[in-house]
Structure formats: structure tokens, C-alpha cells
Amino acid sequence: MARTQKVNLEDPRGRRAGVLTRTPAPSRDRFGRFTEWVARAMGTPMFLLILSLFCVGWIMWNTLAPEAWRFDSQTYGFTVLTLVLSLQASYAAPLILLAQNRQDDRDRVQIEQDRQRAERNLADTEYLAREVVALRMAMTDVSDQVLTRDVLRQELYALLEELAPVEASPAPTAPTDPSSTPAKSQPAPGPSAR
Numbered sequence: 001m002a003r004t005q006k007v008n009l010e011d012p013r014g015r016r017a018g019v020l021t022r023t024p025a026p027s028r029d030r031f032g033r034f035t036e037w038v039a040r041a042m043g044t045p046m047f048l049l050i051l052s053l054f055c056v057g058w059i060m061w062n063t064l065a066p067e068a069w070r071f072d073s074q075t076y077g078f079t080v081l082t083l084v085l086s087l088q089a090s091y092a093a094p095l096i097l098l099a100q101n102r103q104d105d106r107d108r109v110q111i112e113q114d115r116q117r118a119e120r121n122l123a124d125t126e127y128l129a130r131e132v133v134a135l136r137m138a139m140t141d142v143s144d145q146v147l148t149r150d151v152l153r154q155e156l157y158a159l160l161e162e163l164a165p166v167e168a169s170p171a172p173t174a175p176t177d178p179s180s181t182p183a184k185s186q187p188a189p190g191p192s193a194r
Contacts, residue, residue, distance in 0.1 A: 032098070035095045035098040036099045038095045038096070039099035039100070040099075058072070058078070062078060
């Protein structure tokens with residue numbers, strides 16, 4: 001009799017055994033990545049070199065090998081080689097198209113993100129331009145109201161010129177009567193120094 005394992009719900013999911021454990025689902029994008037790998041591999045000089053060497057080897061084998069070892073007839077124009085290359089091309093074309101469709105989807109998403117980023121940059125630029133204009137207007141208002149050194153200097157000179165005639169006028173004279181002058185007061189006797 002098989003023993004059933006108890007499921008402890010306090011254990012993390014990875015440590016549970018039995019019915020509740022799940023194997024991770026395979027990536028849905030695995031085939032898409034495979035198509036991109038095929039498209040990248042077929043677009044390289046190495047692939048062309050390998051395919052060319054394969055065809056040359058095929059033709060040389062079926063031409064120079066003993067008659068019993070040949071598997072593709074030269075008299076029929078290497079029909080099997082033609083079929084193999086047609087099969088390779090018939091699978092390569094859809095795989096390349098699938099990879100291009102995936103790239104188009106990525107490009108579409110990238111273009112949308114670039115458009116949104118450009119809109120944000122434009123909005124930020126417009127905001128900053130408005131702020132700069134507001135600062136310039138505020139500085140113009142402030143500079144119209146603030147006294148500069150030259151203006152302040154001119155105002156002080158004007159005040160000095162107004163005060164100069166007042167100082168030039170004769171001052172009232174003091175009385176010369178000695179009785180009107182206050183008497184000097186004597187210091188009060190204080191305690192003697194010890």
C-alpha cells in the first residue's frame with residue numbers, strides 16, 4: 001500500500017510534494033526564439049560556406065565514389081540533392097518570415113515607446129520654455145523697479161545739492177550775555193577716598 005504524503009500548507013510551494021506541485025510551463029516564446037536563431041544563423045557567411053561545402057561534398061561523393069556507395073544519380077541531375085535543398089528552403093522561408101514578424105512587433109513597440117518619450121520630451125521642453133519666459137518677464141519687472149547704483153548716486157547728489165544752500169545760509173548767533181550762559185557746576189563733594 002502506497003503512502004500518501006501530507007501537504008503542509010505552511011511550507012513554500014517549492015517544498016510541497018504530491019498533487020499540488022506543478023512543473024513550470026514551457027516558455028511560450030521558445031519557438032519564436034528558435035525562429036530568430038535560425039534567421040540569424042542563415043544570414044551569416046558561415047552558413048553559406050557550410051551549405052556550399054555540403055553541396056560540393058554531396059556532388060563529389062555521388063560522382064567519384066564507387067557505384068555501390070552512391071545514393072544520388074548523376075544521370076538524373078542529383079535529384080535527391082535538389083529535394084534536400086528544396087526542403088531546406090521551404091522550411092527556411094517561413095522561419096525567416098516568423099522571425100521578421102517578431103522583429104516587426106518589437107519595432108512597433110519600440111516606435112510607440114519612442115513616440116511617447118518624444119511627446120514627454122516635447123512637453124518638458126515647452127514647460128521649460130514657458131518657465132524661462134516667465135523668469136525673463138519677472139527679471140524685467142524687477143529690474144524696472146530696483147534702483148541701480150547710478151540712479152541711487154544721482155539721487156544722493158540731488159539731495160546734497162538741496163542741502164548745500166541750507167548749510168550756506170547764516171546760522172543764528174549765540175547770545176553774548178554772560179548771565180545767560182549757564183554757570184559751571186562744581187563737583188559735589190563725595191566721600192573721601194580711603
